[in-house]
Amino acid sequence: MARVVVVGSINMDMVVATETFPRLGETLFGTRFSTFPGGKGANQAVAAARLGAEVTMIGCVGNDAFGAQMKTTLQREGIDTRWISTGEEATGIACITLTGGDNAIVVVPGANHELSATDIDRAEAAIADADVVLAQLEVPLATVLHAGKLARRHGKPFFLNPAPAVALSDELIALTTLLTPNEHELATALQTPEAYWSEVLQRMPGRIAMTHGKDGAYYSTADGELVHQAGFSVDAVDTTGAGDTFNGALAAFWHLGTAEAVRRANAAGALSVTRAGAQGGMPTLAELEQFLQAQA
Template structure:
């Protein structure tokens, strides 16, 4: 069982479905409303836990009903929440309006932006015993950088899913064992400009695993040779959370070697889109094994 520490965001997604988007000043009746646990950090923690990893979450929720609900949801999936602190603000939320196949999203980070380096320091013992430390960019960049430093101090692999994408500092790039962007995030995070993504992967051998939608994932071996893990053919229902599933799975299976981990992560991401919801679609280890057996 892999031990994964996730440093990241915890949100409540609030989804309203409408026939049309309201214009400024207009009030419309909606077709439905639902809430779903989310946040890239929480999503990736749940994905890893369902696939058999022992997962510890380092995050921050608000002192409100959503905060208590989110911690309880993580715990139900077996995620250790002892290092999820309670901040002064509200729990992070995403307000999502959906009309037909389009959506409009407003994110309020709330307590996610209260996650500080000191919170990472309090959880150093968990990082000391981790096999992988995994982070994203929905919490303060300084906290992510500090987590990378603590991981390096204990000699632990530090994975960074650079989403939402921002330009990374040279220090954070160097401290990151494995970058896990999609093609667009790669260009922004590593500031590669118009350079072809293949040359970027080759320039950082063994340090990037890039998702590419239906094509699957690309990575390089230690010699910088490009490797391609093809995508799996599935009937997609909801692509929300596919990338988070890939990242959680990659961390959960990293001890099996990069090729095996990417293969399994790719399959888990594909399987996740066959059901609705980010966390709702994330497979268990038994479901993934069954899927891989059927696909082989």
């Protein structure tokens, strides 16, 4: 069982389904409203836990109903929540509009932006005991950087999902064992032309695993060879959380080697879009194994 520490955001997702995205100034009738536990950090933690990893979550919620609900939800997934602090701000939320299997998202970070280096230091023992430390960018960059430094201090792989996309400092890039962007995030994170992503992967051998939608994922080996893991064909219901599922799975299966970890992460991401909700669609280990056997 892999031990994964996730440093990241915890949100409540409020989802509206519509026939089409509203234009500026337009009011539309929606077809459905739902709330789902979310946040990239919490999503990736749940994905890893369902796939058999022993997961610890480091994050921050508000002293409100959403915060209590989110901690309870994570605990039900078997995730260690001891290092989730309570901030002054309200629990983070995401407003998601769904139409035709696509989504548009507005995030209000709230308490997520209160996660600090001090919170990371409190959980240093968990990081020291981890097999993989996984972070995203919905919490302060300084906090993510500090988590990377602690992971390096203890000799632990540090995975960074650079989303939402921002330009990364050389220091943070140097601390990152594996960068896990999509094509757009890669260009923004490394300040390179989007069309040159394959060259970028080869220039950073073994250090990037890039998702590419239905096409699957690409990564480079330690000697710079570009490898394509083909996508899996499924009927998409809700693409929210597919990337988070990929990341959680990648961390959970990293001990199996890059090729197998990416293959399983790609399959888990595909499975996740077949059901509604970022966490609601995330598969269990048994579901993933059954899916992979059917693809053989």
